[in-house]
Amino acid sequence: MVSTPSSESAVSATAGPDQFFWRRLHSLTGVLPLGAFLLEHFLSNDAVLSSDPARSYGDQVKFLNSLPFVLLLEIGLIYLPLLFHGFYGVWITKQAEPNTRRYSWWGNWAYLGQRISGVVLLAFIGWHVWTARFSGLSIPDHPYSAYDKMAAQMASPWIFAWYLIGISMVCYHFAYGLYLFAAKWGITLGAGARRNWGWFCLVLGIVLTYAGVASAFKFRGIDLYPLR
Secondary structure, three states: OOOOOOHHHHHHHOOOHHHHHHHHHHHHHHHOOHHHHHHHHHHHHHHHOOOOHHHHHHHHHHHHHOOOOHHHHHHHHHHHHHHHHHHHHHHHHHHOOOOOOOOOOHHHHHHHHHHHHHHHHHHHHHHHHHHHHHOOOOOOOOHHHHHHHHHHHHOOHHHHHHHHHHHHHHHHHHHHHHHHHHHHOOOOOOHHHHHHHHHHHHHHHHHHHHHHHHHHHHHOOOOOOOOO
């Protein structure tokens, strides 16, 4: 990856003081706590990559739901940041003016992909949270039935395809968001630093995508890469 002009920089340049604050907060929530939660969520899901996936996944679900003040943690560190990041991201998307036809740099296409993936993810995450957490069998109350609930969902080829799209989108959105975060906050100074950080983010996105896809396939009884 190399440093190139993008729609992101053009929009940021015209933002006022209030927008500057909210855009920085939007960027920050994408990494902390949402990015940290994403990594934890993928790690927890990869518990299914074992010889006894139902038991391993159930143990992980039971552990997470036994944490002190788990509901407050979910609301404060997941749901509220997610709502802000998602809906403010939609507002940013509405204000953006993609110029990929005039300037066909990778940065412009990547920025456009970031906006598109964000809108898709808002729908996917809302659906996923509702179906996995709040509808049907209560996973916190029945942790060792969590694998069966997810496997039943994944048995539908349409839902399985929807999960693969969601996994790919969230990994891209996080990886490129991490790249933008370092640039916005002055962490990667200079073209060389941005290029090296860009390659790291690209590799991270690929690894996370594979981990997420592997767990999705495991819910269908297919081993892509059993870790344990």
